Amino acid sequence: EAGVAQSPRYKIIEKRQSVAFWCNPISGHATLYWYQQILGQGPKLLIQFQNNGVVDDSQLPKDRFSAERLKGVDSTLKIQPAKLEDSAVYLCASSLGLQETQYFGPGTRLLVL
Amino acid sequence: AQKVTQAQTEISVVGKEDVTLDCVYETRDTTYYLFWYKQPPSGELVFLIRRNSFDEQNEISGRYSWNFQKSTSSFNFTITASQVVDSAVYFCALSEARGAQKLVFGQGTRLTINP
Numbered sequence: 001e002a003g004v005a006q007s008p009r010y011k012i013i014e015k016r017q018s019v020a021f022w023c024n025p026i027s028g029h030a031t032l033y034w035y036q037q038i039l040g041q042g043p044k045l046l047i048q049f050q051n052n053g054v055v056d057d058s059q060l061p062k063d064r065f066s067a068e069r070l071k072g073v074d075s076t077l078k079i080q081p082a083k084l085e086d087s088a089v090y091l092c093a094s095s096l097g098l099q100e101t102q103y104f105g106p107g108t109r110l111l112v113l
Numbered sequence: 114a115q116k117v118t119q120a121q122t123e124i125s126v127v128g129k130e131d132v133t134l135d136c137v138y139e140t141r142d143t144t145y146y147l148f149w150y151k152q153p154p155s156g157e158l159v160f161l162i163r164r165n166s167f168d169e170q171n172e173i174s175g176r177y178s179w180n181f182q183k184s185t186s187s188f189n190f191t192i193t194a195s196q197v198v199d200s201a202v203y204f205c206a207l208s209e210a211r212g213a214q215k216l217v218f219g220q221g222t223r224l225t226i227n228p
Contacts, residue, residue: 031214042117042204042218043158055213089156099214104150104158 002026004105006092012111018080021108025073025094031055033102034067034077035091043091049075050098082112115140117207119219126195127227134190134222136205142166144210147181147188152202152221164188166210195226 005024013019025032031050035043046065047057051072060067064083069075079086089109093102116139126132138147149161162172164181172179176193192199202221208214 033216040220042206042221043216044218045215048213048215050213056215091158093158095214098212099210101148101160101163102214102216103160106155106157109156 004092004094004103006090006105006108008108009106010109010111012113013082014113015084016081018078019082019110020079021077021090021092021110023075023077023092023105025075025092026103028096029094029103030072030097031095031100031102032069032075033093033095034075035093035104037089037091037107039088046077055098079110082110084112086110087112115142115145115207115209115217117205117217117219119203119205119222121222122220123223123225125225125227128196129194131191131193132195132224132226134192134203134205134224136188136190136219138186138188138205138207140207140209142209142211146208146210146214148206148208148216149179149188149190150204150206150218152204154201158204161190192224195224197226197228200224200226 034046037043048055049069067077089107091107093104095102118137145166147164151159178191180189205219206216
């Protein structure tokens with residue numbers, strides 16, 4: 001069974017530029033999560049989807065971050081405009097449902113210069 | 114508010130030694146889940162175990178074992194006869210057992226197994 005897929009794996013941009021990350025969850029998983037992991041810290045949840053609806057986006061900086069999961073499968077996370085402090089690994093995870101175990105993708109490593 | 118503390122930032126041992134990674138948590142929920150994930154250098158978080166707060170039985174899986182002590186709010190992880198492949202960052206995490214399963218992670222423990 002294929003795992004969670006993410007692209008790109010690495011991205012380098014300058015501050016104030018825009019960037020987008022893509023995630024394809026495990027087939028059949030209804031719940032999708034985006035986490036931000038700053039170097040030396042544990043992952044922090046940014047947004048959680050159940051099918052194509054948002055369950056929790058309380059920690060998403062909505063002035064610059066946006067995410068969507070239009071057809072309830074793939075998801076895109078966007079940052080516009082990027083700041084230096086956005087340099088981090090962005091992890092996507094999926095689970096069968098709200099109370100099921102989360103499985104993570106390889107992450108996208110973002111460096112903002 | 115929920116909180117997970119992994120006091121050991123880094124641990125370094127020689128292969129074949131046993132090593133225990135500590136995890137202490139705080140929550141006001143009476144039902145919750147506890148997790149351990151492994152993050153090797155490739156960056157992907159690998160799921161190791163999930164424990165329900167009602168189940169205090171210790172668990173063993175090969176060289177891995179977990180000790181859940183509700184009285185001390187701890188969920189420690191022991192690797193027996195450590196190997197170089199065990200080198201990684203290990204995260205303990207907590208989530209409520211109702212509604213959206215929002216994982217709260219500890220800071221992680223970097224484990225290095227030297228040959």
